[in-house]
Amino acid sequence: MPAGVFKTRYEDEISFMKYPIHKICLAILILFLITYPLFVSNNPYYVGFAVKIAVFFMAAIGLNMLTGLAGQISLGHAAFLAIGAYTVAYLSNNIGIIGSEMVIALPIAGLIALITGLIIGIPSLRVKRLYLALTTLVFQCAVLYVISNPKWERVLGGGWGLSVSEPAIFGIKVPSEFRDLVFYYFTVTLAFALAILASNISRSMIGRAWKAIRDRDIAAEVLGINLFKYKLLAFMVSAFYAAIAGGIWAYYQGHVSPEDFDLLLSIDFVAIILIGGLGRIVWGSLLGTFIVVSVPEIISIWVLPILQEINPVYAGILPPVKEVIFGILIAAFLLYESKGLVELLRKIKEYFRLWPFQY
Amino acid sequence: MSYLYSFLQIIVQGISVGGVYALVALGFVLIYKATKVINFAQGHLLLLGAYLYFFFAVELSLNPLLAIAASSIVAACVGFSIERFLLRKMLGEPLLSVMMLTLALTYIIRGIVQIFWGGQYLALGDKSVFPSGAITIGSVKLGYAYAGGLLTSLAVVGLFTIFFLKTRTGVAMRAVANDQRAAFAVGINVFRIFALSWAISSVVAVLGGVVFANIFGGVNINFESVGIKVFPAVIIGGLDSLPGAVVGGFLLGILESVAKLYLNPILGGNFHEVFPLLVMLAVLLVKPYGLFGTEEIERL
Numbered sequence: 001m002p003a004g005v006f007k008t009r010y011e012d013e014i015s016f017m018k019y020p021i022h023k024i025c026l027a028i029l030i031l032f033l034i035t036y037p038l039f040v041s042n043n044p045y046y047v048g049f050a051v052k053i054a055v056f057f058m059a060a061i062g063l064n065m066l067t068g069l070a071g072q073i074s075l076g077h078a079a080f081l082a083i084g085a086y087t088v089a090y091l092s093n094n095i096g097i098i099g100s101e102m103v104i105a106l107p108i109a110g111l112i113a114l115i116t117g118l119i120i121g122i123p124s125l126r127v128k129r130l131y132l133a134l135t136t137l138v139f140q141c142a143v144l145y146v147i148s149n150p151k152w153e154r155v156l157g158g159g160w161g162l163s164v165s166e167p168a169i170f171g172i173k174v175p176s177e178f179r180d181l182v183f184y185y186f187t188v189t190l191a192f193a194l195a196i197l198a199s200n201i202s203r204s205m206i207g208r209a210w211k212a213i214r215d216r217d218i219a220a221e222v223l224g225i226n227l228f229k230y231k232l233l234a235f236m237v238s239a240f241y242a243a244i245a246g247g248i249w250a251y252y253q254g255h256v257s258p259e260d261f262d263l264l265l266s267i268d269f270v271a272i273i274l275i276g277g278l279g280r281i282v283w284g285s286l287l288g289t290f291i292v293v294s295v296p297e298i299i300s301i302w303v304l305p306i307l308q309e310i311n312p313v314y315a316g317i318l319p320p321v322k323e324v325i326f327g328i329l330i331a332a333f334l335l336y337e338s339k340g341l342v343e344l345l346r347k348i349k350e351y352f353r354l355w356p357f358q359y
Numbered sequence: 360m361s362y363l364y365s366f367l368q369i370i371v372q373g374i375s376v377g378g379v380y381a382l383v384a385l386g387f388v389l390i391y392k393a394t395k396v397i398n399f400a401q402g403h404l405l406l407l408g409a410y411l412y413f414f415f416a417v418e419l420s421l422n423p424l425l426a427i428a429a430s431s432i433v434a435a436c437v438g439f440s441i442e443r444f445l446l447r448k449m450l451g452e453p454l455l456s457v458m459m460l461t462l463a464l465t466y467i468i469r470g471i472v473q474i475f476w477g478g479q480y481l482a483l484g485d486k487s488v489f490p491s492g493a494i495t496i497g498s499v500k501l502g503y504a505y506a507g508g509l510l511t512s513l514a515v516v517g518l519f520t521i522f523f524l525k526t527r528t529g530v531a532m533r534a535v536a537n538d539q540r541a542a543f544a545v546g547i548n549v550f551r552i553f554a555l556s557w558a559i560s561s562v563v564a565v566l567g568g569v570v571f572a573n574i575f576g577g578v579n580i581n582f583e584s585v586g587i588k589v590f591p592a593v594i595i596g597g598l599d600s601l602p603g604a605v606v607g608g609f610l611l612g613i614l615e616s617v618a619k620l621y622l623n624p625i626l627g628g629n630f631h632e633v634f635p636l637l638v639m640l641a642v643l644l645v646k647p648y649g650l651f652g653t654e655e656i657e658r659l
Contacts, residue, residue: 123640138637151628324471330460334452
């Protein structure tokens, strides 16, 4: 019996899943995802929480491809979510039955985001690093200004935002009693598919070109990589992922408003990919999303009762306490494990691989 | 507002607010020059400074000047600790990580301020440094707070010029900004300079915060927005140029108030908040190193 996995064919070497254990884990994961609503006995809070994680996960994959693989820093990711969400909201309010059809409206939102991403990516050809981050910051602020502008209140809802009518999937209206469940399965399936797509992009020619650009763009250009094409492609793909996530989020919330997509959300996404692991497309994004989305919830569930027990007045300081803890968490990750949670898990795995016989 | 909104009036008012922006930009550029750190928390240092001033002047009812001194000392300690315990460990890390650390700092500072003082507007009352009222020159009417703020900013800028040109530490700071390795080689304690730049920059932010608090008659959590506004100023002026930061700050103030008066009614909403950013975008695309910045030449 061989003492490990040894590949004898080239197809094995380039296959998507290299080890049998990965296939087993994947099967367990899929089983878990399917039965998750049973585990939490259909509690809408926990199902909704899973939907939120799936949505943030999709958007985080997009940013992780742009920043982690292609090395282009973006502080405007929330703006792409806003574009997706507002497209969906506009369609559902104005186009009638087609607009509330998720399968049609989401690709349209993605398409609009692709075009926007193309435009937003253009400055990346001239400016780099911090300067590029600032151009995306301008984009974020500009989108926020446009969607909250009272002059266009009739189209974009101004400060109040827009309501989104109940969606349909393949022509069937989502029944209200199973709403969370339908959203859960739809979003998780989509997130799963997009994650596999992203993972495959990252190991294809495109992904390798992005990595070359990230490491040294001039050297990449010398090697014959078309910077113009691949930088813009990175922005477009990232925008697409964000817009799909934003669109689903708009449907799920039933309402979009400017403050859902402010700069803090963009910063959250950067925090997600840094905490999870920069360039670790699937697992980095997933673990980072998990931390960033669940930590505030955990604080509300655990810290709030303690605060209220001491003095009911203290309950009011919960949001700032959340902010402080969140800030400390990000800082701690940057200082002590700058490669993210994925790297931390790898270290733990390495430690236990030969445990307890280290030598 | 009973001010006569003539064009000149707007310009003068913009210049006075621009003084604060110039101070914040100065602090930003100071840190960037010495340590190459992009400090997204500069606006939050100003926020902290304003609230510290509120704490010492109103809650402890100290004399305003004494309160400024006390809050400057506290802020200097804060700035020093930020450099010593957080950013020094990030030396050599990629830009994104350092950027994110300062963003994490914004969360922490804003959270702490809100825990202690809440998010609502707190009035300074009779504890403002400048008397109420206004001076009138021709058709231009300028509140004492605005005028005093402008004078303060100009005084700080002047002090800085003297500090950098005449004192030993100032020259050492310029040396570090110019070439870290060479500065190290001639025996300058580079780490001391790093810590010092953060401390000085925090004190400058406190002064900006005090001026802001006086202009608005109180402190407010929205002061943090200066942290974003400072970017147009430093980019227009050039990221590593102190005179550029001052010019950029004043330009930003003027741009903002002109946009508020003339462009907001046409385009609607808070266009004055976006307009400087759009100008910054144009500058970035045409002349990425600003008016006075040094151009980076990239080699393979």
